[in-house]
Amino acid sequence: MANTAFLHASKSLYQLVRPLLFTQSAQDAHARVSNVLKRLDNNETAILTLRNIHKMSFQKMVISAGDVWLDNPFILAAGFVKGMGFEDEKSALNAIRQGINIMPGWRAMPSLVGAVEFGSFTRHPRIGNSGTVMWRDQTTYSTQNRVGLKNPGAVAAAAFLYIKLNQLPKIFGINIAMSPGVDDPDREKQDVIEAVNAFLMRGIYPSWFTLNISCPNTEDDPEGNQTESGARTLCEAVVNLLKTAQEEIGNHIPLWVKVSPSLSSAQYEGLMHAFHETGVKAVIATNTLPASTPDKNAHIAGVGGGRLHSEAVKATQLLVGYAKKHDYALDVVGCGGVQDPQTYHDFVHAGADVVQYWSSMIYRGPLVAALILNDLK
DSSP states (O other): OOOHHHHHHHHHHHHHHHHHHTTSOHHHHHHHHHHHHHHHHTOHHHHHHHHHHHHHHOOOOOEEETTEEESSSEEEOTTSSOOOOOSSHHHHHHHHHTTOOSSTTTTHHHHHHSOEEEEEEOSSOBOOOOSOOEEEETTTTEEEEOOOSOBOOHHHHHHHHHHTGGGOOSSEEEEEEOOTTOOOHHHHHHHHHHHHHHHHTTTOOOSEEEEEOOOTTSTTOOSGGGSHHHHHHHHHHHHHHHHHHHHHHOOOOOEEEEEOSSOOHHHHHHHHHHHHHHTOOEEEEOOOEEEEOSSOTTOEEEEEEHHHHHHHHHHHHHHHHHHHHHTOOOEEEEESOOOSHHHHHHHHHHTOSSEEESHHHHHHOTTHHHHHHHHHO
């Protein structure tokens, strides 16, 4: 049972702190938070404190989605705990050997908020885009980014988590993104298989894998992955790999897929058909919304939070509708602008009981999911 008085106090405290945080740019504030998380990850007293805060803040509301049992219907979306960017795999692995925490928040965030989806991780490291890549829109409680899939790459991320194997959370997901700039279907499939296998071969068995087949915050996002045939090829390859792993290790790891907002109804229906046929267990609706950046119209960045909400709910309704129409055993996980009980209920009414969140932490604090759960009472 959540401690309502404690939650109200934490809410009031964040309301006082937020104006100070917002004196910094979104990018600078994010960098500072990452530096704090680096220190917290390796501080046993801090981790114990975060776990106690979690116990006081979050009430249990056990629910399942995509063949995964969760303590409550809120998951911190991919993009927050994904790691540093590197030019190449050798540099990333050298950083690990030097004892550098290349994935800030890997331990602190699950201790504080519960279920977290790590990533996105591409097969090879990415340094990401340069310049200003993160923005806030306070009027709509939105965020925008063109980080460009900055991450250490799947092999380095797996090597890092392998060192921490005994400290990994009970429930977590791993998000694998397509390699931008790759338009050869065979190489795309091979990259995905190698990325997933990088974790499996090191004994890292997440509660689920998510295949992110869209990424609007890179300049070279392949467009063919969200066709029915393209999605079928990729999902079939990953599901078969996970089935083989299950035979060897006994762990059932379901595959989820993350899709874009604003696709056509026919495209969503085709994707659901491909997911059903290949054994995908859940669809995350949705990734961020492509839009011009505040500083350069020619640059496209992904919008999350309030400006995404209506499109994400619409996509959820369509995907759930096709699942019911064709009797597909597929769950839909809502993602986009979950800020309060009303925006959570928008997804519930659309057919998604479980949701992911990210931007709302910026505006309501790190315990936003606990606050919503408490208000739902």
